[in-house]
Amino acid sequence: MDREKFIQAKRIVIKLGTNVLRGDDGHVSLPRVFSFIEDISNLVHSGKEVIVITSGAVGLGKKRLGLDSTEGTALKQACAAIGQSKLMSIYESGFDTYGLVAAQILLTEDDFSIRTRYLSLRTTLNKLLELGVIPVINQNDTVSTIEIFPRYANMQVCFSDNDKLSALVASELDADLLIILSDVDGLFDKNPKNNPDAKIIREVPEVTEEIYSLGTDASEGGRGGMRTKLKAAQLVTRFGGKVLIANGKVPYIIKKIFNGEDYGTMFLPQNEDLPDKKRWIGYATNILGGIMVNNGAKKALIKETKSLLPIGVIKIINEFNKGDVVSIVDENNEEFARGIVNYNSEACEKLIGSHSDNIIDILGFKNYDAIITRDNITIL
Numbered sequence: 001m002d003r004e005k006f007i008q009a010k011r012i013v014i015k016l017g018t019n020v021l022r023g024d025d026g027h028v029s030l031p032r033v034f035s036f037i038e039d040i041s042n043l044v045h046s047g048k049e050v051i052v053i054t055s056g057a058v059g060l061g062k063k064r065l066g067l068d069s070t071e072g073t074a075l076k077q078a079c080a081a082i083g084q085s086k087l088m089s090i091y092e093s094g095f096d097t098y099g100l101v102a103a104q105i106l107l108t109e110d111d112f113s114i115r116t117r118y119l120s121l122r123t124t125l126n127k128l129l130e131l132g133v134i135p136v137i138n139q140n141d142t143v144s145t146i147e148i149f150p151r152y153a154n155m156q157v158c159f160s161d162n163d164k165l166s167a168l169v170a171s172e173l174d175a176d177l178l179i180i181l182s183d184v185d186g187l188f189d190k191n192p193k194n195n196p197d198a199k200i201i202r203e204v205p206e207v208t209e210e211i212y213s214l215g216t217d218a219s220e221g222g223r224g225g226m227r228t229k230l231k232a233a234q235l236v237t238r239f240g241g242k243v244l245i246a247n248g249k250v251p252y253i254i255k256k257i258f259n260g261e262d263y264g265t266m267f268l269p270q271n272e273d274l275p276d277k278k279r280w281i282g283y284a285t286n287i288l289g290g291i292m293v294n295n296g297a298k299k300a301l302i303k304e305t306k307s308l309l310p311i312g313v314i315k316i317i318n319e320f321n322k323g324d325v326v327s328i329v330d331e332n333n334e335e336f337a338r339g340i341v342n343y344n345s346e347a348c349e350k351l352i353g354s355h356s357d358n359i360i361d362i363l364g365f366k367n368y369d370a371i372i373t374r375d376n377i378t379i380l
Helices: 030-045 057-065 073-097 115-130 162-172 226-238 253-258 276-283 295-303 345-351 356-363
Strands: 011-016 049-054 102-107 134-139 177-182 242-247 265-267 290-293 313-317 325-329 335-340 377-379
Touching: 011 030, 011 162, 030 049, 030 073, 030 253, 049 073, 049 115, 049 162, 057 073, 073 102, 073 134, 102 115, 115 134, 115 162, 134 162, 162 177, 162 226, 162 276, 177 226, 177 253, 226 242, 226 265, 242 253, 276 335, 276 377, 290 295, 295 335, 295 377, 313 345, 345 356
Parallel strands: 011 049, 011 177, 049 134, 102 134, 177 242, 290 325
Antiparallel strands: 242 265, 290 313, 325 335, 335 377
């Protein structure tokens, strides 16, 4: 895709990673942060809507306390509390210099997974953008409970790092472009740290398994890595958004990107039409339980867009309540879909392999013929 066409965007999400917000000494790099603020301010003044996803709170708190590590949930949460106020003060004072208002939004997994909270969040973000405000979003490490309670040990969370968070925000708010700024130039055909002859890939038409295999894990100080960035790109591009991964340490990188200069790796949109509710089911919810289905049921769900009937179920995984979103896996325990269940796990156990006509005889009541109706199933 032509670079000029690629950067055409009205609504933009910009994710700033931990390692681009701080210098080599571990302290926040004020000149770099203010260069981001200047570039973003220019975008807003030109009529664009910009949402900032920022990392860095835990690292700033750690540095402020003079700690060598943040091992342990309580200590990490304490560092996040200390660092977040410092981080936000920088953004507020910086955007104020350009006559703009910044709004702090701290999110946990439940803010997406609980649908009423998700809808409220989306409404608020849209209103802030309408008012010309710049939302500054970060994961709320201070109050996140996912790592504390044993009940959540096997949970698939909707996001565990700001790469996925930025993808959720971009896809759920129908952003035209997600820019992920990290400490790497983009996606390479091999790991550039170990291979001096590695070449950058300037354009990715689709995030396939082959592309995903090129990803590496997080560098020290961050929680993402190229793998999580590729997952983020896969999610956003599936629903028609564009993604650019570029090096945030290049001076005035945002300005250069929107000047049409050839930085980073472009990920092209796929334009799959999926209703908002199905996006939410598939990608914005926490998953506690699951249902294993036979091959016949898998084929009916994927190729024939059928509902999931009790006769196709062969196993119930973990406990869940009526109305929860659960994972749907095949006989090899590979997840291929998610859906909202019409019965709790106890009832589903009793219904395994049964015909829908027998539901009332087995349970003594009947909500639906299907365990999950087709309108509430998202194929991944």
